Amino acid sequence: MTATLPPQYDPSSLEAEIYQRWKEAGAFAPDPAGGGAPYVIVIPPPNVTDRLHMGHGFNNTLQDVLIRFERMRGRETLWMPGTDHAGIATQNVVERLFATETGQTRHDVGRDAFVERVWSYVRETGGTILAQLEAIGASCDWSRTRFTLDDGYSAAVRRVFVQLHQEGLMYRGQRVIHWCPRCGTALSDEEAEFEDEEGALYHVRYRVREQGAGSGEQETWITVATTRPETIFADVAVVFHPDDERYAALEGREAEIPLINLAIPIKTHPLVQRDFGTGLLKVTPAHDPNDFDIANALWKTPERPDIMTAEARLADVPRVPAALRGVDRFAARKQTVVLLEAAGHLVKTEPHRHAVRHCYRCQTVVEPRLSDQWFVRMAPLAKPALDAYRRGALAFVPERWGAVYERWLSEIRDWNISRQLWWGHRIPAWYCADGHITVAETTPTACATCGGAVRQDDDVLDTWFSSWLWPFATLGWPEQTVDLKRYYPGHTLVTGPDIIFFWVARMVMGGYHFLGKPPFRTVFLNGIVRDPKHQKMSKSKGNGIDPLVVVRDFGADALRYTMVAGSAIGTDVILDPHDLETSFGPARNFANKLWNVGRFILSHLDVPTPAPATLDSCQFELADRWILSRCQRVTTDVTAALEKFRLNDAAAAIYHFVWDQVADWYVEQVKPRLYGEARGGDVARAILAEVLRTALTLLHPIMPFVTEALWEHLPRAQGSLLVTRRWTVADASLVDVEAEDRFARVQALVVAIRQIRAEYGVAPGTAVRVQVQAATIEATEAFQAEQRTVERLAKVAPLTLGPPTKEVGASAVLPDGSAVFVPLGDAIDLHRERRRLTAEVARLDGLLAAQAAKLANIQFTSRAPAHVVTRERAKEQAWRDQRATVAEKRAALGT
RNA sequence: GGGCGAAUAGCUCAGCUGGUUCAGAGCGCCUGCCUUACACGCAGGAUGUCGGGGGUUCGAAUCCCUCUUCGCCCACCA
Numbered sequence: 022m023t024a025t026l027p028p029q030y031d032p033s034s035l036e037a038e039i040y041q042r043w044k045e046a047g048a049f050a051p052d053p054a055g056g057g058a059p060y061v062i063v064i065p066p067p068n069v070t071d072r073l074h075m076g077h078g079f080n081n082t083l084q085d086v087l088i089r090f091e092r093m094r095g096r097e098t099l100w101m102p103g104t105d106h107a108g109i110a111t112q113n114v115v116e117r118l119f120a121t122e123t124g125q126t127r128h129d130v131g132r133d134a135f136v137e138r139v140w141s142y143v144r145e146t147g148g149t150i151l152a153q154l155e156a157i158g159a160s161c162d163w164s165r166t167r168f169t170l171d172d173g174y175s176a177a178v179r180r181v182f183v184q185l186h187q188e189g190l191m192y193r194g195q196r197v198i199h200w201c202p203r204c205g206t207a208l209s210d211e212e213a214e215f216e217d218e219e220g221a222l223y224h225v226r227y228r229v230r231e232q233g234a235g236s237g238e239q240e241t242w243i244t245v246a247t248t249r250p251e252t253i254f255a256d257v258a259v260v261f262h263p264d265d266e267r268y269a270a271l272e273g274r275e276a277e278i279p280l281i282n283l284a285i286p287i288k289t290h291p292l293v294q295r296d297f298g299t300g301l302l303k304v305t306p307a308h309d310p311n312d313f314d315i316a317n318a319l320w321k322t323p324e325r326p327d328i329m330t331a332e333a334r335l336a337d338v339p340r341v342p343a344a345l346r347g348v349d350r351f352a353a354r355k356q357t358v359v360l361l362e363a364a365g366h367l368v369k370t371e372p373h374r375h376a377v378r379h380c381y382r383c384q385t386v387v388e389p390r391l392s393d394q395w396f397v398r399m400a401p402l403a404k405p406a407l408d409a410y411r412r413g414a415l416a417f418v419p420e421r422w423g424a425v426y427e428r429w430l431s432e433i434r435d436w437n438i439s440r441q442l443w444w445g446h447r448i449p450a451w452y453c454a455d456g457h458i459t460v461a462e463t464t465p466t467a468c469a470t471c472g473g474a475v476r477q478d479d480d481v482l483d484t485w486f487s488s489w490l491w492p493f494a495t496l497g498w499p500e501q502t503v504d505l506k507r508y509y510p511g512h513t514l515v516t517g518p519d520i521i522f523f524w525v526a527r528m529v530m531g532g533y534h535f536l537g538k539p540p541f542r543t544v545f546l547n548g549i550v551r552d553p554k555h556q557k558m559s560k561s562k563g564n565g566i567d568p569l570v571v572v573r574d575f576g577a578d579a580l581r582y583t584m585v586a587g588s589a590i591g592t593d594v595i596l597d598p599h600d601l602e603t604s605f606g607p608a609r610n611f612a613n614k615l616w617n618v619g620r621f622i623l624s625h626l627d628v629p630t631p632a633p634a635t636l637d638s639c640q641f642e643l644a645d646r647w648i649l650s651r652c653q654r655v656t657t658d659v660t661a662a663l664e665k666f667r668l669n670d671a672a673a674a675i676y677h678f679v680w681d682q683v684a685d686w687y688v689e690q691v692k693p694r695l696y697g698e699a700r701g702g703d704v705a706r707a708i709l710a711e712v713l714r715t716a717l718t719l720l721h722p723i724m725p726f727v728t729e730a731l732w733e734h735l736p737r738a739q740g741s742l743l744v745t746r747r748w749t750v751a752d753a754s755l756v757d758v759e760a761e762d763r764f765a766r767v768q769a770l771v772v773a774i775r776q777i778r779a780e781y782g783v784a785p786g787t788a789v790r791v792q793v794q795a796a797t798i799e800a801t802e803a804f805q806a807e808q809r810t811v812e813r814l815a816k817v818a819p820l821t822l823g824p825p826t827k828e829v830g831a832s833a834v835l836p837d838g839s840a841v842f843v844p845l846g847d848a849i850d851l852h853r854e855r856r857r858l859t860a861e862v863a864r865l866d867g868l869l870a871a872q873a874a875k876l877a878n879i880q881f882t883s884r885a886p887a888h889v890v891t892r893e894r895a896k897e898q899a900w901r902d903q904r905a906t907v908a909e910k911r912a913a914l915g916t
Numbered sequence: 917g918g919g920c921g922a923a924u925a926g927c928u929c930a931g932c933u934g935g936u937u938c939a940g941a942g943c944g945c946c947u948g949c950c951u952u953a954c955a956c957g958c959a960g961g962a963u964g965u966c967g968g969g970g971g972u973u974c975g976a977a978u979c980c981c982u983c984u985u986c987g988c989c990c991a992c993c994a
Contacts, residue, residue, distance in 0.1 A: 026953095029954080030954095215989095215990080245994090249994080292992075302993095302994055303994080309992085311992045311994075312992095314992080375993080375994090421921080424919080424920080425989070518989085519989090555986085555987070586930095586941095587942095588929090592921095592922095596928095597927095603927085604943095606956070607942055608942095613957090614953095614954065614956080617954035617957085618953065620953055621954080622953085684953085684954085685958085
């Protein structure tokens with residue numbers, strides 16, 4: 022059977038079939054036989070219209086590594102998949118599609134028809150991204166796939182809305198909100214992203230009206246600095262800081278809005294910065310959130326003239342000069358400036374760099390707009406989420422993101438959740454002609470208060486208002502399902518730091534508020550996929566890499582390995598879209614290396630081999646014991662690394678085990694035995710099988726396909742590698758730790774011999790007499806035992822041992838009769854010396870610690886010699902610190 | 917304006933608690949090899965002011981200060 026394995030690993034011919042077999046075997050479903058608490062990860066649901074990009078590839082690979090690791094360790098695991106209806110994003114996509122297909126806009130066909138169009142699009146293509154995740158090997162439990170607009174899920178959303186409303190945490194209010202004129206909807210604070218822009222600060226002159234009729238005083242002018250001159254027509258006041266003496270005399274007087282000569286009062290407000298611009302601020306309550314607040318402070322019921330349409334054109338209202346009506350805001354700005362200048366109202370224009378908010382979906386500059394929206398009162402929800410983090414119930418990896426989370430939550434503002442879109446969860450609020458509002462989970466037949474006919478709110482909910490319920494709504498909440506009980510809360514959330522506010526923090530808030538528990542304990546934030554210029558990969562920039570192309574050309578394993586190995590904990594991964602070979606070649610080569618080592622080992626396992634446990638370890642050669650100890654060590658290392666989310670360390674450890682230790686050393690050492698040139702073939706085969714099992718097991722979470730493909734050919738392999746539930750492989754009783762040390766010496770010796778051959782130009786195949794000189798009898802004995810290993814690895818024969826000498830090394834008689842000597846001091850002595858010194862330092866430390874403890878109450882003047890001192894001093898410092906802390910605490914307590 | 921991160925070989929990056937894993941890996945480069953698992957390979961080799969400057973320490977890529985250069989996040993200076 023193994024003879025049929027080709028010398029080059031061909032992922033494309035194997036992966037799909039292997040995945041299919043896993044799926045059919047139901048291997049991804051949680052297996053309660055695992056016992057203990059289940060390990061649960063919920064997928065960050067991709068947008069339903071998304072196509073797989075590298076960001077998904079990265080994020081989902083990390084999740085799959087963790088899930089596979091825990092599954093193989095024997096835990097019951099659930100990786101919950103699904104998609105997000107993604108309100109604005111999806112509506113935009115389908116609108117565009119609709120326009121190219123039919124030339125119509127959504128308004129041409131109306132709400133119901135358009136929403137039906139979106140649904141059919143989603144039904145057609147919505148599964149695409151999930152299918153694409155299969156190509157990279159994601160082991161989600163697909164039988165549980167959820168969509169945020171599923172019936173049950175929608176019920177959860179309505180329940181949440183109603184509950185928050187009942188609790189007084191939901192309200193409808195008129196505010197100046199962020200409005201995207203292109204998408205035609207309101208946005209939350211988080212959805213309106215700041216971006217620095219070069220703008221201008223226009224200094225505009227307002228005439229101050231004369232006091233009293235015909236007082237004959239001189240004309241007074243004031244200058245107001247603004248970045249948005251087109252909004253002056255909506256001014257209701259000019260304000261300055263109450264302590265600003267420059268303008269004190271003007272308070273109570275009136276200014277005239279230029280061009281329309283409308284009188285507005287001059288007032289004071291503490292929010293005005295005296296040193297910005299001229300210290301005078303025009304108040305435009307309908308077009309700026311701060312101005313809205315200021316107006317509220319100035320009047321009980323302020324006038325809020327609105328001069329902008331939903332499309333961000335100047336409106337057809339009396340305040341707007343006729344020439345500007347219907348003009349787009351940016352054109353209007355230019356034209357206003359021209360008019361102001363012509364009328365002598367423009368004092369100066371200075372360049373001004375400032376942050377402007379943009380729609381996170383279409384990058385359009387956001388327009389502050391006065392409108393009625395639904396808001397969630399966030400402060401009460403934030404408190405438990407904040408507490409959880411502060412007392413350590415919620416951890417971030419890397420830790421620094423915790424501070425970001427904490428600050429956002431502690432300064433949280435109310436959440437505008439209504440969107441003027443058609444695609445999404447329609448707001449479960451109904452209005453009647455009398456103005457009553459009924460909020461209910463099911464459509465009311467009539468107004469609860471007056472009994473009149475009701476009409477549902479036209480708006481839909483923010484997409485994130487459904488995704489914040491993901492960890493429990495996917496499990497059937499609000500029903501108290503078996504799944505909910507078993508799989509909530511989960512353990513790890515793997516996502517990008519860019520959605521800490523949008524999603525992570527809100528999920529924690531939701532989890533606490535609706536279930537009293539946080540949805541996960543650890544948030545593992547992955548980096549971003551960038552190109553060599555460190556630019557974020559994106560379709561629009563044209564610097565993207567299609568993961569499916571990588572899967573096709575290099576294999577899913579290569580993709581996954583590259584992702585995992587290429588990123589230390591939480592750091593970005595850099596890939597070159599123009600040179601896939603450089604990015605993914607090394608990982609593909611590694612898969613191929615494993616394939617060939619595996620192929621080689623398997624080809625020698627055709628004859629029955631004994632189980633290692635049944636072997637007499639007395640028959641083991643040094644190299645056997647060495648490789649077994651390496652098995653043990655790599656298992657420990659990989660396990661520890663995965664537990665600490667140091668996936669790149671895990672990848673590196675298994676890489677070097679497979680390539681350097683197994684392929685380059687052990688397999689070479691073992692060949693004479695396999696070829697019958699030496700005795701002990703049975704032992705060698707048994708250990709090779711064990712070594713291969715270890716390698717396949719430890720590598721499987723990262724490279725599931727190639728490992729599974731080889732696993733199937735292993736004798737005594739029972740079922741799929743994925744569900745072996747056998748993480749630790751090498752039998753600890755076989756491990757000889759000493760062997761590591763001794764084999765290292767052999768390696769050093771071999772290197773020395775190679776060096777002799779290379780340096781003195783000994784042709785391959787020419788016998789060189791090499792004499793080993795060892796420092797001690799002990800070492801000589803060791804070398805005797807290791808002679809065969811040396812011969813094999815160095816391909817040198819014969820080898821003789823010389824008498825013990827002072828210097829350690831290998832001497833050789835070259836074909837021309839001359840003798841050379843290569844000292845091995847560096848390789849051998851240092852190694853021993855290191856251990857000796859380490860032990861010695863530890864011993865001295867112990868002595869000093871005991872001694873210092875006695876001295877601790879007296880004074881800290883002792884100066885121990887050299888390398889031992891530091892630890893001593895460190896301890897001294899630690900004691901001082903501790904005592905200082907105690908003293909401080911006592912002082913604080915007043916005891 | 918506030919905060920965070922990064923700077924290590926030609927390139928992309930590791931380097932955890934200060935010390936023997938301490939100057940590393942992969943790629944690239946140089947030399948020699950198609951040696952019966954693998955040329956997606958094998959055996960060797962060269963390459964560094966650890967961004968600059970100061971400090972702490974017996975000892976610093978690692979800790980502190982500072983400067984420079986990039987990047988990110990937050991923020992009601994219109």
